[in-house]
Amino acid sequence: MHIDFIKDRFKESKNQEAIIWNNTVYDYNFLLSRYDFWLKFLQENVKTGSVVAVRADYNPDSISLMLALIENENIFVPFSFANKDIDEKLESAQVEYYIKFDKNGKFDFIKIGIIANHELILELRKRKNPGVIVFSSGSTGKPKAALHDYTYLLNKFKIKRETLRTITFLLFDHWGGINTLLYILSNTGVIGVPSIRSAEEVCEFIEKYKIELLPTTPTFINLILISKAYLKFDISSLKVMSYGTEMMPESTLKAFNKLFPDITLKQTYGLTELGVMRTKSESNDSLWVKVGGEDYKTKVVDNILYIKAKTSILGYLNASSPFDEEGWYNTGDKVEQKGEYLRFLGRESDIINVGGQKVFPAEVESVLMQIDNINEASVYGTTNPIMGNVVAAKLILEKEEPLNKLKNKIRKYCKDKLESFKIPVHIEIVRETNVSDRFKKVRN
Amino acid sequence: MDKNEAIKIVIKAVKEYIDDESVEINESAILLGNDAVVDSIGLVNLIVDLESELAEKDIEITLTSEDAMSRRKSPFRSVETLSEYIIELIG
Numbered sequence: 001m002h003i004d005f006i007k008d009r010f011k012e013s014k015n016q017e018a019i020i021w022n023n024t025v026y027d028y029n030f031l032l033s034r035y036d037f038w039l040k041f042l043q044e045n046v047k048t049g050s051v052v053a054v055r056a057d058y059n060p061d062s063i064s065l066m067l068a069l070i071e072n073e074n075i076f077v078p079f080s081f082a083n084k085d086i087d088e089k090l091e092s093a094q095v096e097y098y099i100k101f102d103k104n105g106k107f108d109f110i111k112i113g114i115i116a117n118h119e120l121i122l123e124l125r126k127r128k129n130p131g132v133i134v135f136s137s138g139s140t141g142k143p144k145a146a147l148h149d150y151t152y153l154l155n156k157f158k159i160k161r162e163t164l165r166t167i168t169f170l171l172f173d174h175w176g177g178i179n180t181l182l183y184i185l186s187n188t189g190v191i192g193v194p195s196i197r198s199a200e201e202v203c204e205f206i207e208k209y210k211i212e213l214l215p216t217t218p219t220f221i222n223l224i225l226i227s228k229a230y231l232k233f234d235i236s237s238l239k240v241m242s243y244g245t246e247m248m249p250e251s252t253l254k255a256f257n258k259l260f261p262d263i264t265l266k267q268t269y270g271l272t273e274l275g276v277m278r279t280k281s282e283s284n285d286s287l288w289v290k291v292g293g294e295d296y297k298t299k300v301v302d303n304i305l306y307i308k309a310k311t312s313i314l315g316y317l318n319a320s321s322p323f324d325e326e327g328w329y330n331t332g333d334k335v336e337q338k339g340e341y342l343r344f345l346g347r348e349s350d351i352i353n354v355g356g357q358k359v360f361p362a363e364v365e366s367v368l369m370q371i372d373n374i375n376e377a378s379v380y381g382t383t384n385p386i387m388g389n390v391v392a393a394k395l396i397l398e399k400e401e402p403l404n405k406l407k408n409k410i411r412k413y414c415k416d417k418l419e420s421f422k423i424p425v426h427i428e429i430v431r432e433t434n435v436s437d438r439f440k441k442v443r444n
Numbered sequence: 445m446d447k448n449e450a451i452k453i454v455i456k457a458v459k460e461y462i463d464d465e466s467v468e469i470n471e472s473a474i475l476l477g478n479d480a481v482v483d484s485i486g487l488v489n490l491i492v493d494l495e496s497e498l499a500e501k502d503i504e505i506t507l508t509s510e511d512a513m514s515r516r517k518s519p520f521r522s523v524e525t526l527s528e529y530i531i532e533l534i535g
Contacts, residue, residue, distance in 0.1 A: 354485070355484065355485070384488060384508070385508040385509075385510075385513055386484065386487065386488050386491075386508060386513075387484070387485065387488055390485075390488055390492075407493075408460065408463070411461070411463070412463065420483060420485045420486065421485045423485075423489075425485075425488055425489050425492050426492060
C-alpha cells in the first residue's frame with residue numbers, strides 16, 4: 001500500500017534501465033521480481049513494524065529490499081561497508097533483525113534477540129507507518145540514532161518529475177543518498193553504481209554509461225581536477241554535479257567552471273535531522289545560495305543558521321530532542337547573510353581560535369590552493385603556548401619544492417589576501433591528505 | 445654556537461619573515477610590545493621558523509616553554525635577548 005505508486009511506475013517502465021551494478025544493466029522488471037522475493041521473505045521471517053538493519057552497497061537486491069521494508073511497515077536501518085562501529089549502532093537503534101550483504105550481493109539473515117520498545121518506535125508503529133533510522137555523526141560524542149517517518153519522504157515523490165542518469169555516490173547509510181535513490185526510483189530513472197570510488201573509476205564509469213548527474217563532495221571534485229582523470233575519459237555527458245556536506249573552496253569552484261563551463265555545479269544542503277533542502281545559487285561560480293523551499297523556515301542568530309522543517313525526525317533514540325520549544329533546529333553551521341542569500345563559512349566545530357580571533361579552515365585552504373604548485377591543502381589548528389592555537393597546513397605539491405622556499409612563497413602570496421593570524425604558521429608537505437571513506441576532508 | 449652566531453640566525457629569520465628591505469634589523473631590534481618590528485602572530489611565526497632552522501643544524505630546542513613564558517623578563521623582548529636565550533637553552 002505504501003509504495004503502490006512506485007510499483008505502478010515500475011510496471012509502466014518495466015523494460016527500462018533501472019540500475020547499473022557490477023558492469024551489468026538491470027531493468028525495472030528485474031527490480032520488481034526481486035521486490036516480490038523480498039516482500040515474501042519479510043512476510044515469512046520478520047514482524048511488521050520491527051526494526052531491520054541492512055548492510056549493503058547499492059545493488060538490485062538491497063534496493064528492492066528497501067522498498068519491501070517500506071511496504072511491510074518496518075523500520076529500516078541502513079549501514080554501508082564504511083561503517084566500523086556497527087555493533088554499537090545495532091544496539092542504539094534497537095535493531096531486531098540484521099540482513100548482512102557481502103560485496104558480491106550474497107546475504108546472511110541474523111535474528112538479534114532484542115525487542116525494540118523505544119517510545120518513538122512505538123509511536124511510529126501506532127501510526128502504522130514505515131520508518132528509517134540514520135545516524136548523525138555529530139562533532140563530538142556518540143553517533144545519534146535519528147528516526148524518520150518514511151511516509152513524509154514518500155509523499156514528496158508522488159508528483160512525477162524529470163530525472164537524470166545518476167551515480168549513487170553517497171553511501172547506502174546516508175540520508176542524502178536515500179533521498180536521491182527514492183527520487184530516481186519513483187521517477188524510474190537510471191542509477192549507476194561505480195565499483196570503486198576513485199576519480200579515475202568514476203570518470204570511466206561516466207564515459208561508459210553516459211552519466212548525467214554526479215552528486216559528490218568538494219573534496220572529490222578536487223580529486224578529479226588533480227588526477228586529470230577528465231583528460232583520460234570523456235565526461236561530457238555530465239550535465240550537473242551537485243555537492244553538499246562540506247565547504248567548497250572558492251578556488252575549486254572557479255577552476256572547475258573554467259574547465260567545464262557546460263556542467264552546472266549545484267550546491268545542496270541537507271541534514272540528517274531535517275532532510276534535503278532545495279537551494280538556488282546566485283550564479284554558477286558563486287558560493288551564495290538561497291536555502292529552503294515551502295517546507296522549511298530559516299533564521300540566523302549570531303551567524304548560526306537555525307531551521308524549522310515540516311518533515312523533521314521524530315527524535316533521537318539515544319539522545320534528547322535536538323529541537324527547541326518552538327521547533328527550531330540549531331544546524332551548527334556558521335553563515336554570512338546577504339539579503340535572501342546565505343554563504344556557508346564552515347562548521348562551528350571546525351573554527352580555529354587564534355588568540356581569540358576566528359579562522360575558518362575552508363577560507364585559508366581556498367587561498368592556499370590558488371598558489372602555484374599547491375594541489376591540495378588541509379588546514380587545521382595546532383596548540384601554541386603564545387596564541388592558544390595557530391593555523392597549520394598540510395599540502396600536496398605538484399612537484400617537489402624546498403620547504404623554506406615554499407613557506408616564503410606562501411607568506412608573500414597570503415599577505416594581502418588573509419589577515420596575518422590566518423596565514424599558516426606550520427607548513428607540512430605530505431603525499432596525501434586525509435580523505436574519509438565518504439570523500440570528505442579529515443582535518444588534523 | 446656563540447652569541448654572535450645566534451644573533452646572526454635570529455636577524456636572518458626576522459628579515460625573512462618581515463620581507464621588507466627598508467626595515468633595518470640589528471641586535472637591538474624590539475620583538476615585543478608597541479615598538480616591535482613584528483606583531484604577536486609575527487613573533488609566533490618567528491619562533492617556529494627559528495626552531496625549524498635550528499633543528500636543521502641538529503639543535504632540537506623548544507623556545508616557548510613554560511619557563512620562557514613565566515619569566516619576569518621575557519626572553520622574546522629583542523633580537524639580543526632571544527639570542528641569549530637560545531644560547532642558554534643549548535647550554
